[in-house]
Amino acid sequence: MTGTALLFLVLGLGLVGWIVGRARAAAFVRAAKGGPRGQVNSLPSYHGWFVAVCAVVPAVIFMFIWQSVSPALVTNMVLSAPAASGLPQDGFARAAILSEARSIAMGLQSTAFQTQSEKLVPLYKDALSYYQMLGLAGTLLLLFAGGAFAFTRLKPDFRARNKVERLVMLGLLLASLIAIITTIGIFASLIFESWRFFSMVSPFEFLFGTNWNPKSVITPGADNGYGAIPLFWGTIFIGAIIAMLVAIPLGLMSAIFLTQYASSNVRKWMKPILEILAGVPTVVYGYFAALTVAPAIRDFAVMLGVSNAASDNALAAGIVMGVMIIPLVSSMSDDSIAAVPNAMRDGSLAMGATKSETIKQVLLPAALPGVVGGILLAVSRAIGETMIVVMAAGYTANLSANPFDTITTVTVQIVALLTGDQDFGSPHTLAAFALGLALFVTTFFLNYVALRVVKRYREAYE
Amino acid sequence: MNNAVPNPTPTDWNGQIMQKRIASRYAAERRFKAMGFMAVALSTLFLAFLLFTMLGQGLRGFQRTEVAVDFDFPALTSGASAASISGANADASLNSMDIPGVVDLAISQQYGDQGATLLTSAAAANVRQMLADNPNLITGKQRLWLPAESRIDIAYKRSGEANAEKTVAALADKEALRTGFNWTFLTGADATDPSAVGIWAAFKGSLMTMAITLLLAFPIGVFAALYLEEYASKNKLTDMIEVSINNLAAVPSIIFGLLGLAVFLTLFGMPRSSALVGGLTLALMTMPVIVIAGRNAVKSVPPSIREAALGIGASPVQVVFHHVLPLALPGILTGTIIGMARALGETAPLLMIGMRAFIPSAPQGFTDAATALPVQIYLWSDEVNQGFVEKTSAAIIILLIFLLGMNALAIYLRNRFETRW
Numbered sequence: 045m046t047g048t049a050l051l052f053l054v055l056g057l058g059l060v061g062w063i064v065g066r067a068r069a070a071a072f073v074r075a076a077k078g079g080p081r082g083q084v085n086s087l088p089s090y091h092g093w094f095v096a097v098c099a100v101v102p103a104v105i106f107m108f109i110w111q112s113v114s115p116a117l118v119t120n121m122v123l124s125a126p127a128a129s130g131l132p133q134d135g136f137a138r139a140a141i142l143s144e145a146r147s148i149a150m151g152l153q154s155t156a157f158q159t160q161s162e163k164l165v166p167l168y169k170d171a172l173s174y175y176q177m178l179g180l181a182g183t184l185l186l187l188f189a190g191g192a193f194a195f196t197r198l199k200p201d202f203r204a205r206n207k208v209e210r211l212v213m214l215g216l217l218l219a220s221l222i223a224i225i226t227t228i229g230i231f232a233s234l235i236f237e238s239w240r241f242f243s244m245v246s247p248f249e250f251l252f253g254t255n256w257n258p259k260s261v262i263t264p265g266a267d268n269g270y271g272a273i274p275l276f277w278g279t280i281f282i283g284a285i286i287a288m289l290v291a292i293p294l295g296l297m298s299a300i301f302l303t304q305y306a307s308s309n310v311r312k313w314m315k316p317i318l319e320i321l322a323g324v325p326t327v328v329y330g331y332f333a334a335l336t337v338a339p340a341i342r343d344f345a346v347m348l349g350v351s352n353a354a355s356d357n358a359l360a361a362g363i364v365m366g367v368m369i370i371p372l373v374s375s376m377s378d379d380s381i382a383a384v385p386n387a388m389r390d391g392s393l394a395m396g397a398t399k400s401e402t403i404k405q406v407l408l409p410a411a412l413p414g415v416v417g418g419i420l421l422a423v424s425r426a427i428g429e430t431m432i433v434v435m436a437a438g439y440t441a442n443l444s445a446n447p448f449d450t451i452t453t454v455t456v457q458i459v460a461l462l463t464g465d466q467d468f469g470s471p472h473t474l475a476a477f478a479l480g481l482a483l484f485v486t487t488f489f490l491n492y493v494a495l496r497v498v499k500r501y502r503e504a505y506e
Numbered sequence: 507m508n509n510a511v512p513n514p515t516p517t518d519w520n521g522q523i524m525q526k527r528i529a530s531r532y533a534a535e536r537r538f539k540a541m542g543f544m545a546v547a548l549s550t551l552f553l554a555f556l557l558f559t560m561l562g563q564g565l566r567g568f569q570r571t572e573v574a575v576d577f578d579f580p581a582l583t584s585g586a587s588a589a590s591i592s593g594a595n596a597d598a599s600l601n602s603m604d605i606p607g608v609v610d611l612a613i614s615q616q617y618g619d620q621g622a623t624l625l626t627s628a629a630a631a632n633v634r635q636m637l638a639d640n641p642n643l644i645t646g647k648q649r650l651w652l653p654a655e656s657r658i659d660i661a662y663k664r665s666g667e668a669n670a671e672k673t674v675a676a677l678a679d680k681e682a683l684r685t686g687f688n689w690t691f692l693t694g695a696d697a698t699d700p701s702a703v704g705i706w707a708a709f710k711g712s713l714m715t716m717a718i719t720l721l722l723a724f725p726i727g728v729f730a731a732l733y734l735e736e737y738a739s740k741n742k743l744t745d746m747i748e749v750s751i752n753n754l755a756a757v758p759s760i761i762f763g764l765l766g767l768a769v770f771l772t773l774f775g776m777p778r779s780s781a782l783v784g785g786l787t788l789a790l791m792t793m794p795v796i797v798i799a800g801r802n803a804v805k806s807v808p809p810s811i812r813e814a815a816l817g818i819g820a821s822p823v824q825v826v827f828h829h830v831l832p833l834a835l836p837g838i839l840t841g842t843i844i845g846m847a848r849a850l851g852e853t854a855p856l857l858m859i860g861m862r863a864f865i866p867s868a869p870q871g872f873t874d875a876a877t878a879l880p881v882q883i884y885l886w887s888d889e890v891n892q893g894f895v896e897k898t899s900a901a902i903i904i905l906l907i908f909l910l911g912m913n914a915l916a917i918y919l920r921n922r923f924e925t926r927w
Binding site: 317 | 759847858
């Protein structure tokens with residue numbers, strides 16, 4: 045029986061538990077009729093929920109634990125059989141044979157490529173069905189035990205609602221804890237893998253080296269090509285310079301035009317259109333940048349006389365990324381301009397200033413912290429952006445400020461390092477985690493500062 | 507007093523200097539307004555250009571060029587009868603008929619040696635399907651229209667290689683070419699031959715991934731939002747939860763991919779490139795979006811409703827689940843749809859967990875190797891073969907239709923059900 049089917053069986057039995065518990069409580073209510081009011085403490089459905097939760101929750105927890113533990117138990121059982129004694133001692137060959145026998149036994153593979161694995165197939169089949177039966181029995185046992193325990197607790201004065209509500213509160217708390225667990229998970233996995241990386245390559249080389257040409261075999265003390273400075277520069281150049289040169293003027297001016305000049309009809313139509321720009325998936329932008337924008341820019345550069353313009357130039361990726369960011373800058377500026385008290389605007393207009401003078405000399409200075417916060421968020425978004433640069437920017441690390449050159453970024457290299465068929469512990473894979481850590485720390489810092497700036501500014505006018 | 511220094515700023519409104527000054531200020535005003543208009547217009551133009559390019563290239567991807575091939579079935583199959591390929595063992599007898607050989611023979615009889623290069627690799631499967639649908643075809647001579655090979659396809663639709671152009675001209679003279687709707691593109695899976703690819707496998711992978719994401723992110727996100735807004739007391743733990751959620755909402759998506767790789771694949775040993783792991787990873791990414799939207803929706807429910815419910819004896823849990831949650835649900839759903847649309851368009855984290863494999867058939871279960879629509883777009887965009895360009899754009903059109911549809915639904919829901927108190 046597959047895991048999904050078992051899960052549905054458990055849930056179905058939980059439903060049965062709910063019906064039984066509810067029926068039992070309904071009987072209490074009928075018995076109490078005519079007697080003094082309030083004899084039954086909780087509504088019948090709470091009794092039902094109590095039985096269902098007591099039956100299902102332990103069983104499901106056991107199921108998940110069993111799912112993760114049983115493969116190891118199965119392998120142990122197979123290895124302890126006499127037929128497995130002839131297996132090679134070498135760990136890799138052994139694992140290959142075992143996994144092949146396992147997939148044949150599970151019906152994922154039909155023929156064996158290794159002779160030894162064929163012998164193990166019946167053993168695996170036995171072990172698998174043995175542990176599956178054990179898991180099924182354990183799950184059902186827990187289910188019925190939990191259900192029966194809950195059922196015996198049901199009495200007219202049993203406080204089923206309080207019990208159920210306490211469980212609901214526990215569930216709500218656990219759901220909110222998932223956010224913390226995820227953050228810790230991200231941080232821990234990045235730190236742990238980066239630690240392994242830095243035990244091979246010195247952090248000094250990684251942070252200050254200018255040569256990025258990662259070798260898969262590390263020679264201690266020598267230059268292994270893990271100097272990430274060109275990547276950091278590329279990320280800043282594309283994400284924080286070129287993209288912002290596009291996004292800040294266009295986003296800010298769009299926000300000003302839509303909030304201060306446009307009629308409400310224009311605004312009603314233009315705002316959703318700008319929001320569509322934010323809703324287009326990045327892979328589409330990447331494809332557009334690589335297929336249409338980049339060749340056009342290369343031709344333009346050649347026309348200007350830049351003969352070595354690359355087809356995967358930094359400018360195309362940066363411009364398209366800037367367009368992607370426009371809605372973010374625009375909506376953040378929109379919010380902060382709207383938050384400036386009307387009295388300031390009216391005062392300036394009343395003194396005879398034109399609209400543009402009011403905007404430039406009163407509204408923008410007053411809204412500046414919010415706009416800066418928005419720009420910081422936009423930068424953090426741009427440097428973490430992956431698909432546009434993977435598809436449109438290059439893979440060669442290049443410490444150059446020429447926008448027609450091919451320049452690579454941190455995210456491009458993470459993808460490049462992880463898409464080969466490397467083993468998880470290889471320096472390439474681990475280097476991707478070190479780059480990920482650098483990216484995570486930078487964006488975390490930017491977001492933190494941005495939110496602080498925006499928050500403090502909002503308080504100033506409230 | 508009468509010999510005072512002339513005022514440096516003119517005050518005579520009708521004076522020439524003042525008029526000039528006013529004119530220049532008004533000109534600056536007009537320039538500024540024009541700049542604002544230009545900014546909006548440029549953004550809109552870019553969007554229009556992008557959509558127009560995708561449509562222009564992609565619509566061709568839904569069409570295919572078909573070549574007429576004459577089959578003399580009685581001679582080719584040594585007189586198989588309609589009865590033998592229908593009924594219970596139709597599959598077995600069709601399998602034993604060597605249809606690829608039959609197609610090769612038929613086309614080389616008609617077009618000579620180069621005939622075999624005219625058809626796509628899926629042509630034999632098409633013939634098999636036609637025979638299965640209509641067994642009577644096998645009793646006579648038939649002219650069947652079969653999908654052409656990619657180079658012919660390109661040359662017929664626009665201009666291609668010189669050789670292919672020549673072939674196309676020759677075929678067109680014989681009226682042996684026509685354009686048909688490419689059903690394979692909607693029902694098929696990835697292939698090495700661009701004229702035989704389809705997006706169904708990737709689309710199904712996306713649907714399965716989204717199902718897992720929704721199943722996990724929605725309840726967890728709603729519960730977390732309810733806890734933080736309604737029950738959490740102000741303490742260190744609550745602060746930490748809030749900081750985590752705000753931070754997770756802004757973490758680059760590729761970092762979630764690294765988390766999925768390190769935790770789900772390496773630590774837990776879950777099946778690589780499966781919809782299950784993809785869904786889990788995207789659920790972690792979508793959950794903060796739903797929490798933030800959910801908190802705003804819950805916050806906007808007025809306190810009077812809670813107080814009224816409490817006043818007639820509801821418990822705190824009943825207040826929230828019977829009154830606050832139903833009223834906040836439209837807002838929560840809007841946020842959920844927007845979060846799901848973002849997850850549907852996400853590529854980078856899925857690349858990290860290996861959903862970039864070549865998937866020649868649709869996944870059957872949540873642990874099968876799968877790919878997703880945006881990843882498929884990325885993979886096709888990397889292909890050298892020119893035939894993939896229109897297929898990539900066609901896949902993008904389908905992805906955009908779904909994303910814009912979801913966003914439109916979110917806006918509709920917001921306008922239709924949002925209550926302002």
